[in-house]
Amino acid sequence: MRxxxxxxVLYGQAVANVAGISGSDLECMDFxxxxxxxxxxxxAEVTGLTTGAITGVVDRLEKAGYVRRERDDADRRKVFIxxxxxxxxxxxxxxxxxxxxxxxxxxxxxxxELRLLLRFAxxxxxxxxxxxxxxxxxxxxxxxxxxxxxTPKPRR
Amino acid sequence: MRxxxxxxVLYGQAVANVAGISGSDLECMDFxxxxxxxxxxxxAEVTGLTTGAITGVVDRLEKAGYVRRERDDADRRKVFIxxxxxxxxxxxxxxxxxxxxxxxxxxxxxxxELRLLLRFAxxxxxxxxxxxxxxxxxxxxxxxxxxxxxTPKPRR
DNA sequence: CTAATTATCTTAGTGGCTAAGATATATATT
DNA sequence: AATATATATCTTAGCCACTAAGATAATTAG
Numbered sequence: 001m002r003x004x005x006x007x008x009v010l011y012g013q014a015v016a017n018v019a020g021i022s023g024s025d026l027e028c029m030d031f032x033x034x035x036x037x038x039x040x041x042x043x044a045e046v047t048g049l050t051t052g053a054i055t056g057v058v059d060r061l062e063k064a065g066y067v068r069r070e071r072d073d074a075d076r077r078k079v080f081i082x083x084x085x086x087x088x089x090x091x092x093x094x095x096x097x098x099x100x101x102x103x104x105x106x107x108x109x110x111x112x113e114l115r116l117l118l119r120f121a122x123x124x125x126x127x128x129x130x131x132x133x134x135x136x137x138x139x140x141x142x143x144x145x146x147x148x149x150x151t152p153k154p155r156r
Numbered sequence: 157m158r159x160x161x162x163x164x165v166l167y168g169q170a171v172a173n174v175a176g177i178s179g180s181d182l183e184c185m186d187f188x189x190x191x192x193x194x195x196x197x198x199x200a201e202v203t204g205l206t207t208g209a210i211t212g213v214v215d216r217l218e219k220a221g222y223v224r225r226e227r228d229d230a231d232r233r234k235v236f237i238x239x240x241x242x243x244x245x246x247x248x249x250x251x252x253x254x255x256x257x258x259x260x261x262x263x264x265x266x267x268x269e270l271r272l273l274l275r276f277a278x279x280x281x282x283x284x285x286x287x288x289x290x291x292x293x294x295x296x297x298x299x300x301x302x303x304x305x306x307t308p309k310p311r312r
Numbered sequence: 313c314t315a316a317t318t319a320t321c322t323t324a325g326t327g328g329c330t331a332a333g334a335t336a337t338a339t340a341t342t
Numbered sequence: 343a344a345t346a347t348a349t350a351t352c353t354t355a356g357c358c359a360c361t362a363a364g365a366t367a368a369t370t371a372g
Binding site: 001002003004005006007008009010011013014015018027030031034046047048092093094095096097098099100101102103104105108109113116117120121123124125126127128129130131132134135136138139149150151152 | 157158159160161162163164165166167169170171174183186187190202203204248249250251252253254255256257258259260261264265269272273276277279280281282283284285286287288290291292294295305306307308
Binding site: 180205206208209212213216231232233234 | 327331332338
């Protein structure tokens with residue numbers, strides 16, 4: 001799974017390269033495609049970038065025609081970033097090889113097996129979120145106060 | 157799975173931050189921990205960085221005491237990068253929360269289910285590699301010659 | 313009505329990256 | 343043996359995305 005993750009990052013870098021945007025820009029596009037739209041602040045949260053950096057990200061994406069800025073009428077401090085479907089489709093095409101490869105993999109599993117994989121994907125995501133929280137707690141604890149850390153033992 | 161991947165990247169950024177190294181530096185450390193040792197050129201390959209950038213990565217890692225350079229006696233152009241286990245252990249501790257969280261997830265699955273997950277992890281990795289190759293081919297094909305790209309349809 | 317908070321943008325400065333070329337070693341050709 | 347080409351790493355100049363700090367504008371609280 002770690003290797004897949006690393007290889008997936010390389011795939012993303014290649015896509016960003018071809019699309020003429022940075023890796024962070026693409027990361028934001030991915031999130032926007034999942035959520036439809038998001039405020040600049042939310043993008044900063046999910047990417048771990050500062051709000052200043054996000055201004056740059058959105059500037060580049062807007063200039064390239066991938067997104068639009070839209071001020072929220074209810075709270076005029078907020079800026080919603082929304083994807084422009086037509087231009088974004090061009091980036092989408094670059095993911096087709098990945099989608100086809102994954103569908104090929106999935107096709108080798110029964111419905112029951114796929115249900116298990118879906119359960120694991122869901123559980124795993126919760127686990128990663130949990131780990132992120134635990135890491136924060138660990139870093140808030142001064143090193144000398146930390147309980148001894150032990151990696152869990154493999155079962156065999 | 158995409159969300160897990162994205163969250164995993166954030167986890168890595170936090171680890172790199174605390175360890176006082178860059179994301180690319182940590183990416184190389186991860187690979188070195190998997191493989192034991194690697195040449196500078198191999199690190200460039202797996203990270204997608206130039207060899208010049210890798211020189212910088214290794215400089216920083218060596219200065220921080222995480223790795224050592226060792227010239228290959230058989231081919232004195234080559235430089236093997238090897239991890240220093242003692243100092244690297246400090247970084248390893250930062251992954252404990254992730255390992256614990258994942259073990260907690262895995263503990264909820266039977267041996268048979270875990271075998272299926274392992275099979276999927278292996279198949280999935282092959283799929284990602286395949287997709288990377290296919291993307292290269294796609295980019296080598298001039299846009300006007302490309303067959304129409306279609307995303308596979310979901311089964312339902 | 314003032315103060316504090318929130319959301320985004322601006323600016324100066326930094327650091328990791330690429331591209332091109334230098335250096336050193338290895339392999340192939342004549 | 344001598345020369346040419348290839349390979350592996352390092353060096354350098356220049357670029358660009360990022361952070362940190364602060365400015366601006368809008369909202370909420372006292």
